[in-house]
Amino acid sequence: xxxxxxxxxxxxxxxxFQQTNNPTEHMLKVRLPHGTSWLETCGPTAAINCITAxxxxxxxxxxxxxxxxxxxxxxxxxxxxxxxxxxxxxxxVLSPEEVAGNEVLDWxxxxxxxxxxxxxxxxxxxxxxxxxxxxxxxRALLICLKSPGHYIALVAYDDVTNEFIYQDSWPERWPDxxxxxxxxxWREFETNRRPKALVFW
Numbered sequence: 001x002x003x004x005x006x007x008x009x010x011x012x013x014x015x016x017f018q019q020t021n022n023p024t025e026h027m028l029k030v031r032l033p034h035g036t037s038w039l040e041t042c043g044p045t046a047a048i049n050c051i052t053a054x055x056x057x058x059x060x061x062x063x064x065x066x067x068x069x070x071x072x073x074x075x076x077x078x079x080x081x082x083x084x085x086x087x088x089x090x091x092x093v094l095s096p097e098e099v100a101g102n103e104v105l106d107w108x109x110x111x112x113x114x115x116x117x118x119x120x121x122x123x124x125x126x127x128x129x130x131x132x133x134x135x136x137x138x139r140a141l142l143i144c145l146k147s148p149g150h151y152i153a154l155v156a157y158d159d160v161t162n163e164f165i166y167q168d169s170w171p172e173r174w175p176d177x178x179x180x181x182x183x184x185x186w187r188e189f190e191t192n193r194r195p196k197a198l199v200f201w
Contacts, residue, residue, distance in 0.1 A: 004136045005156025006053035009165060009181075015052035015155075016180050019045035019169040022072040042151040043102045043142070044074040045169035049153035050140035050200045051118055053167070058116055070116075071169075077111045078102040086110060105144070105196050119201040126197040128186055131164070132157050134199055142198035143189075148173070154184070162186050 008015040019025060019041045028038040048071045051058055058070035077083060078101030087096040091106035101107055105122055112118045123130075126143070131154065134141055141154040150173075156165040163186070168179030 002160055003156050003158045003165065005165065006050075006135070006138055006140050007055045008053050009155035011053075012180050015049065016167055017045050017048045017052070017069075017071055017169060018171055018179065019071060020172060022069045022075075024072060024075055039170060040100065041071055041075050041102060042169055043105075043108070043144075044078070045071040046142050046151040046153040046167070047071075047074060047108060047112060047120075047198070049155070049167040049169060050120075050142050050198075051112070051116060053140050053153065053155040054138065054200055056116065056118060074111060074115050075102050077115050078104075078107060083111075083114075105142070105198055108142070108198050120198050121201065123197045123199055125195050126199075128190060131189065131197075132159075135164070140200045142200070144194040144196070146192050146194060152182075152184075158183075164189060 019039060022041060024041055025039065028040060032038050048058055060068045060070055060073055062068065084096040087101060087107050087110070090110055091104065094104055109120045109122060112120050131141060135154060135157040142151060143154060144151050150170060153167045154164050155167055158165060164184040165181050166184055168174070168182050171177050171179035
């Protein structure tokens with residue numbers, strides 16, 4: 001089997017984070033009416049899965065010893081009003097005062113640089129060939145599926161089966177309850193994906 005990807009693509013302990021256990025998701029779950037969709041942090045969590053798959057440290061420490069979940073801190077950055085002027089300057093099509101910033105891919109490079117000192121770049125059209133080349137070079141990719149509308153982290157490519165390997169931060173959507181190292185066919189990559197993507201360097 002020939003799998004090429006990020007240095008930690010198959011490291012469950014160091015490079016797999018779930019979105020269903022952070023403070024924002026818990027608050028939404030208990031506050032919104034029963035049956036309401038409450039999952040909102042797939043983008044930040046998928047970004048953390050990309051960062052850690054490439055071998056970066058995302059540990060955050062507080063003076064008292066509490067360890068905030070990194071996807072929670074990244075989500076906070078997107079929705080902190082002190083960042084709105086910067087966000088509007090970078091991408092003015094949407095107002096950060098009127099949308100959840102974590103849903104807008106164009107604001108991710110700035111957020112990732114300011115929170116984790118990580119470099120990422122928005123690509124307006126990601127081809128199949130380019131995606132494979134990035135993964136072969138050890139770079140992770142953040143993409144958004146159309147159905148369900150959901151961010152995932154591409155971390156490797158299997159050139160024997162012609163499948164992408166990705167971390168899904170929403171494990172409950174799978175019958176086995178596991179989002180680690182799921183498989184995405186090149187056909188689904190071509191048909192069930194929004195055009196923009198984020199490449200991590």
